Amino acid sequence: MQISFTLNGRPTIVDVEPATLVAELLREQLNLTGTHIGCDTSQCGACVVHLDGLPVKSCTLLAPALDGATLLTIEGLQGAPGSNRLHPMQEAFREHHGLQCGFCTPGMLMTAVALATERPDLTEADVRHGLEGNICRCTGYQNIVVSVMAGAAAMNAARGE
């Protein structure tokens, strides 16, 4: 079937098998491999993307659900293509060593941006609770939590400008 949606700011039309998962569509058909698949039970969160502004696990979403929707993936987080400038949340992860092997990082970032957007006054406890659906095996979460707090503050500051 044919579906049309906005992908990272660009109108997109694709033919998909109805049983295709969004994570598969992104990775296999659209060559956007930044969205990762780390499990088969929707536990790990490496595949989180934003559907109409809300974080979702793309490994449990069927592609037809995208029809008419707006999708943001890690590849679109920086904004306009051609810019190598990082989003404030990406910059915070870099600054505070919030990543090691990088595999969970795209999902962590997408969840973190959604958390910070939803709650501008994030506390450490909010962040730890809000990352419940994202597993990292490398960092022990400490620097991720620090990064998300710093990234949220930077996003707030940017909004205020």
Next chain:
Amino acid sequence: MGNVIGIGASPKRKEDQRFLTGRGNYVSDIKRPGMTAGVFVRSPHGHAILRSIDKSAALASPGVIAVLTGEDAAADKLGSLPCGWGITDAKGVPMKEPPFPMLAQGKVRFVGDMVAFVVAETPAQASAAAELLTVDYEVLPSVVGVLEAVRPGAPQLFDDVPNNICCDWELGDKAAVETAFRKAAHVAKLSLVNNRLIGNPMEPRAAIAEYEPGTDRFTLWTTSQFPHVVRFLMGALVLNIPQHKLRVVAPDVGGGFGVKQFHYGEEAVITWAAKRVMRPIKWVASRSEGYVSDRHGRDHVTEAELALDETGKFLAFRVNTLANMGGYLSTFGPNIPTNLYGPLLGGVYTTPAIYCNVKVVFTNTVPVDAYRGAGRPEATFVLERIVDVAASEMGIDRVEIRRRNMIPKEAYPYQTPVLVQYDSGDPMGCLDGALVAADVKNFGIRKAESARRGKFRGLGYSTYVEACGLAPSRFAGRLGARGGLYESATVRVHPTGQVTVMIGTHNHGQGHETTFAQIVSEKLGVAFDNVDIVFGDTDRVQFGMGTYGSRSLVVGGAALSKATDKVVAKGKKIAAHLLEAAEVDIQFEAGKFSVAGTDRMKTFEEIAGAAYVPHDYPLEVLEPGLEEQAYYDPVNFTYPGGCHIAEVEIDPETGTVTLVNYTAVDDVGTVINPMIVEGQLHGGIVQGVGQALYENAVYDEGSGQLLSGSLMDYCMPRADHMPMMKIATHSTLCTHTPMGVKGCGEVGTIGSPAAVINAVVDALSHLGVTHVDMPATPNRIWRLLQNASLPVAAE
């Protein structure tokens, strides 16, 4: 241009840009023209005779290209998966080493054992065809626990391995230990289990193989911590592919923790199959598939006894362990519960006599091998638990009993009774630092406050020492290593002065691209931005043993340091010629070659240019080019150590253990990048906390089914399980590595399980609890509380 950023600085990581923007290049991201999909058919039974396999329905399924089984592998005369270590028993009898076929032949020995490989046009077609494969199994009883496996009448995995015992290994002076026990004023005893773990790097294993008929070359992309070792073992011992015809690439790898430091059957099968079908093949494991095929870790059952004199001095330590090997011997398997366990039983103490017996046992479970820490967390757990038991029984404070037995800083180098000689350390300094950082003196106030809320609070200590930097090759050879374990680095200086390093270690989260660039920047005076690190490709990197055992900086970094020294030495020759001075008069400092006592100098860039495009050059005595290679073999292990203090609060209503404070003071030697070291410690500690509180791989006895077969059943630590940890270093320098480094990759995982369980036991000690097995889940604690004599109310 950028600046020199050297040792001790914390520049932001070079590797981050690609990972932050979704541009990492992991194996599962790679596509090859004409690529097909491979799916493994795995045994659903723990133990069964493989009577026959009927391929016909699978072969007739749409899109199927090939179905391969163990019979096909045997017909092609392929080798068995090799074990890299051969251990022996006390009489020198070699371990039992049954073959480990890449696809099962005759029998399956664990749930997940590979039975067939199906190749089809798409993953969906391969999966559909795999369902149609008819495998006739004669199911046998399984045995999954080590205690059960060695009992008379237990199911036998191999006809020629009586009682499933691979090796009955021992270390230490048994007679001296017995004598000391007879003289002891007190003997503490402890039985414990070191729970079985699943490593869970976030990236599941994956591989792509391709054969190019035009050049007769194979390429394997694999999620590996050591691509050269895969090329060597697989090419030379399994598939009979000459090394120059086989390229192994491990690109970005999403975490390893040991799970990816073995040569897996999947790698051999897919490479072999790629030539048979003449198309590239891709296989990507699901998480659940990884659970029944990634090598597991730990899984010990241990009886320990500590003999003490009346003052609490340790006289002797005796440990008897049954260690689970699973269904076959994996690459490092038998080495882990023996050589990486027994020699660490001295810990940071002066115990004069130690004896350790380890029975290495086959069971119908996934093969067990190294998982972050590998043997050393098990040793630390036994020792630090029994020290607490002894302290409690003798009425000696837990810190005091440790102090009375610690090796004083002045006593280093210190020869233990179990082979290893520690070169440097200061355990007392780490302990003192940790006591202050953890605010132990006010613990009583916090405990009383918890009690007012009806909670039990406990404090737990763990000191530790580990042997890392694998490995001094001669020493490892004596222990049974079938190959040396040195490391190599090539430093290629380009004509314009930038540097590319080719190194045999593998970066999968540890920040090598940054740390190694700092070493080069410091040693050559080259801008940090002008150094790139290449790894993970056997066509680009000369050779290397890879990354495991906290060896990358210790062994690889030392090779790199040596190679930069050679670059400087050659640069001096070039400078001497250009500056018309004697070579001995040339000094190199901060990127400049100068003639001593003069202002005549050449920059590093000028020397690099002169090396590559010489027109005025003494070619008869000096070769052009500026590229140097070094191999490094350490003379000893390095011995990081430290003290960890955990503080927990237990809710008696639910049995839930909450980790409320965690403090670590570690001696990791010279720190190149403090930010990265701290990150390694955080991650390691949480993996250890996971073992202590959450993680457990559980098999069903009899059927051999893995009950904790997915992330739904196996509890991984989450962000809200952890408090903010307090981390500090208290470093003494390694006396034999070039930069004084000791390694830091595993320390967190080694120190933490004992600290956490000691805290849990402390919190429950008023109820008469003397030991809690890992993981200390709410269920386990709640049951303990129900059986305890006191009502559910804090004192």
